[in-house]
Structure formats: structure tokens, C-alpha cells
Amino acid sequence: MNKEALIALGLTLEQADKVIEGYGTTIPKSRFDEVNTSKKQLETDLASRDKQLEELKKVDAAGLQTKITELQQENAEAKTNYENDLKASQLSSAIKLALVGKVHDSDIATSLIDTALIELDTEGKVTKGLDEQLKTLQESKPFLFVPEKKEQKFKGWDPAGSNLDKDLPQDIGFNFAKEANSKGAPAEKALNPWGQ
Structure with a gap:
């Protein structure tokens, strides 16, 4: 409590000065509780540290x-x-x-x-x-082991249209396709689909 608060309570200026001189300013309760709690926590921590130090003294360093x-x-x-x-x-x-x-x-x-x-x-x-x-x-x-695959060659008749031998005349399907592609060409270049 400060001098102004004492005067507000009805004390005179002289009385307030004497109270302040005798007791000083007062600390609010919340601040007192805060400091008191902090002190108790520090005392608990200190006791815990002392206990840990005692336990460490018991430990075998060589072990x-x-x-x-x-x-x-x-x-x-x-x-x-x-x-x-x-x-x-x-x-x-x-x-x-x-x-x-x-x-x-x-x-x-x-x-x-x-x-x-x-x-x-x-x-x-x-x-x-x-x-x-x-x-x-x-x-x-x-x-x-997996046997190695050999390339197989079939011998025998070649199916029509295979055109393996280029000297042979083309088949009829080839000729129809060629004629369809030559549409619009001059008449002398037009192909006969029957190969003639």
C-alpha cells in the first residue's frame, strides 16, 4: 500500500508518512503469492538436485x-x-x-x-x-537351363499375296488397290484389276 492509498482511507498526511516510514510500501497479495510459489518450486528443485547428486555418488565409474x-x-x-x-x-x-x-x-x-x-x-x-x-x-x-530358341524357317508354299518373289505377277487384291489409287489418272495409265 502506498501513501495515496493510506490518505484515501482517511489518514492524515503526517499519519500516512509515519506508516510508510515504519512499514514501507506494501506488496500486493498476487505478487507475494507469485514470489512465494517460485521460492517453494526452487526449494523443491534444489532438494531434487541434491538427491540426484547423492545417487551419482553411489554410481560405479569403472562399471x-x-x-x-x-x-x-x-x-x-x-x-x-x-x-x-x-x-x-x-x-x-x-x-x-x-x-x-x-x-x-x-x-x-x-x-x-x-x-x-x-x-x-x-x-x-x-x-x-x-x-x-x-x-x-x-x-x-x-x-x-532354358533351351536357346533357334530361328525356325518354314519351307513350302508361299500364300498368295506374299510377294516374296517380285518377278511373279501381283495378286488380284493388290491390283484392285492399285487401280483405286490411280483413279483420276489418264486413261492410258489406268490399270486393269485383272492384271491384263
């Missing part, structure tokens, strides 16, 4: 260092295992892609191939070691 070392070794092993699994997966996929259309069952053929002899390029394609193994495997187990 923690041993645990950290163990975890680092486990992480290194896990990373190595992951890299090996990833490499094996990439190798298997590259082999299966290289075998597409060459074998009946790529899983069986892949299981018969020694992957240690195969090398991959940076794009994951087989560069070395597969062709030699496939030749050996094809000799020992030819039933795994």
Missing part, C-alpha cells in the same frame, strides 16, 4: 566404463553383421537378375553358385565369376 566398452563392441559387431547381410542380399539379387531368362528356377541355380567367386561393380551388376560357373553348371545340370 560404467566397462558397460560403455561392451556397448561399443556390440554396436561394431551389429554394424559388421548389417554390412555383411546387405552385401549378401545385393549379391543374391544381382545373380538372380543375371539369371533371368537363362534358368527355369533362379533360386535353385543361385544356391548352386559359389558367391565368394563373384564380384560386383559399383552399380550392383555382376562383373566377374558368374559366366564360368554357369558354363560348368550347364554342363553338369542342363535341365536347369
